[in-house]
Amino acid sequence: DGGITQSPKYLFRKEGQNVTLSCEQNLNHDAMYWYRQDPGQGLRLIYYSQIVNDFQKGDIAEGYSVSREKKESFPLTVTSAQKNPTAFYLCASNRDSNSPLHFGNGTRLTVT
């Protein structure tokens, strides 16, 4: 079955370390997205990519970086510059602009 795989489900890191969250999709979707979810704030867009080798900053891109070298993959790096990295991170994709988003199961990152 097609879908989006995020790994790992839980991730723990020490403050000051960079960490990369994996997102892989086999839906043949062109567009991929990263969202961050904090309690009471809904989902906030970090980065999005409409096509391979191109990506755009979302509303809260500071302290994050991404790459889109392959259509199937859109990894997110949480850098040490991100002041409050502990959150639930969701990766999503869609076929085109009027299509609903397909979400992965998320990665819960805890930085201490």
Add this chain to the structure above:
Amino acid sequence: AQKVTQAQTEISVVEKEDVTLDCVYETRDTTYYLFWYKQPPSGELVFLIRRNSFDEQNEISGRYSWNFQKSTSSFNFTITASQVVDSAVYFCALSEWGTGGFKTIFGAGTRLFVKA
């Protein structure tokens, strides 16, 4: 600027009551898309409905119905005869043109508690 506003943070109802979740959006585009998603306690987001800006026809799907009104920039969601399984966080979302393509912005969500 807040693009999607869900003013109700939490709603609590008793089973079989009807409940309406409000969503107000803001956009300058003439072409845009509106969505509702459900996030049950397990965490995964489930797509419920999509509407484009040119289609104001209301829709009913079983116990769910949606009221889209461009004049008030609202896209409200009603659950009729609520059930305990409807307990979840519901998100309204707006997809509009951003740099490099369409991007989807979510509201803060409304947490619905349905008590037996």
